Amino acid sequence: MDRASTGTYDPSCFRLIEGPIPAAPDGKIVVQTLLMSLDPTNLNWLKLDPQLQAIPFGVGDPMIGVSIGVVTESCAPTHAVGDVVTGMWGWRRFDVVDPLFVRPAKPATEMSFEQQLAIFSHVGRAAAGGMTLIGEVKPTDAVLVAGAAGATGSLAAQIAKAQGCRVVGIAGGPDKCKFLLEELKLDGAIDYKEENLHEAVHRHFPQGVDLFFDNVGGEGVDAVLANMAIGCRIIVCGAMSQYNISETSNLYGVRNLPLLIFRRARLQGFVADFGPRNQVVDKLLDDLTERGQLVARTHVVDGFENIPDALALLLNGKNHGKLLAQV
Structure with a gap:
């Protein structure tokens, strides 16, 4: 990163540099990156606010993310050259990685x-763990998912359907709503670009929302709060609508x-x-995938040089599925 990006995202905060391939110190491995996940949380980390970072880093450090790569050098007894692993490391073609933080x-x-990065990664874990462990979803629940056409939301919605729930998704535009109804087989879709959220949530949930899986934040939270069933669980996985706002005072209250x-x-x-x-x-995730109950769309961009501009797709909603970069 060349500098922080606060407020409206600016791709020029990234700088592409060349350097030597690192050597593996004792106990570590060198991994050649094959495929990288591009996520909304990367936009948060670019603000360099310690409260928004899973791992502290600053100007001059490489961005980090979940990737798949192949081991090219190993000084660790647990891994051999040629092993294909997934985990979190820097946005580099070759990076030194601690074997403790990768898995096959x-x-x-x-x-x-x-498909592995779209389902069997932090994305799938957020959807499955959020729905089941945090949201404690039950077959009798009436479930609403915000960002339901996105990478995490689409999986969360399908997981709730697989549990026997009635599920309605919120998405932007007729194409995404069609995807929710025809491909994900949800019970309803709300187009937040065309409908009043408060009225639409009440129409779809006359008895109230039992479980709300939120990836977006903003007005949708208020719409659900006004239409909750007794004992409603609101699970906050993300706040995408707030990530590109320049002034804290302008965040939705x-x-x-x-x-x-x-x-x-x-x-x-x-x-x-x-x-x-x-x-x-x-x-x-394994069980649902084997039974054909999870559908994941992916949107792959090629090359490190295109990653800064590709991140903007997460903000304008023009990505068509889980955003990935092949390097």
């Missing part, structure tokens, strides 16, 4: 690397929080790392 990737002959009291409701944020329960989440 599935063979490409079994599942494409694109939620008005209906007091209604949590009277509906005996819960609002909880989380990150996609559930510690020892990751195995439970991964098993659910």
Whole structure:
């Protein structure tokens, strides 16, 4: 990164530099990156606000993210040259990685690397863990998902459907709403660009929302707070609508929080790392995928030089599925 990017995202905050391929120190491996995940959280980290970073870094450091790569050098007994792994490391063609922070990737002959990063990664864990471990989804729940055509939201919505729930998704534009209804087989779709959210949520949930999986923040939270069933759970996975706002004073101020009291409701944020329960989440993703109950679309860009501009697709909604970069 050449500098921080605060407020409106500016691709020029990145700088592409060339350097030597690193050597593996004792106990570490060198991984050649094959495919990288581009995520809304990268936009947050670019602000260089310690409260928004999973791992502290600053100007001059490489951006980090979840990737798939092949081991090209190993000084660790756990890995051999040629092993294909997935984990979080720097946005580099070759990077030194601690073996503790990677795990084996599935063979490409079994599942494409694109599908693996779209489902079997932090994205799938956020959707599955958020729905089941945090949201405690039940078959009787009436579920609403914001950003339901996005990478995480689309999986969360399908997971709720697989549990037997009635599920409605919020998305922007007729094409994305058509995707929710025809491909994901949801029970309803709300086009936030054309409909009043408060009225639409009430229309779809006359008895109230039992579980709201939120990736967007903003007005949608207030619309759900005004239409909660008793015991509603609001699970906050992201706040995409707020990531590109330049002034803190312009962030959306939620008005209906007091209604949590009277509906005996819960609002909880989380990150996609559930510690020892990751195995439970991964098993659910495995089972649903084997049964053909998860559909994941991907949008792949080629080359490091195109990554800064590609990140903007996350803000304007012009990506068509999980955003990835092939390097």
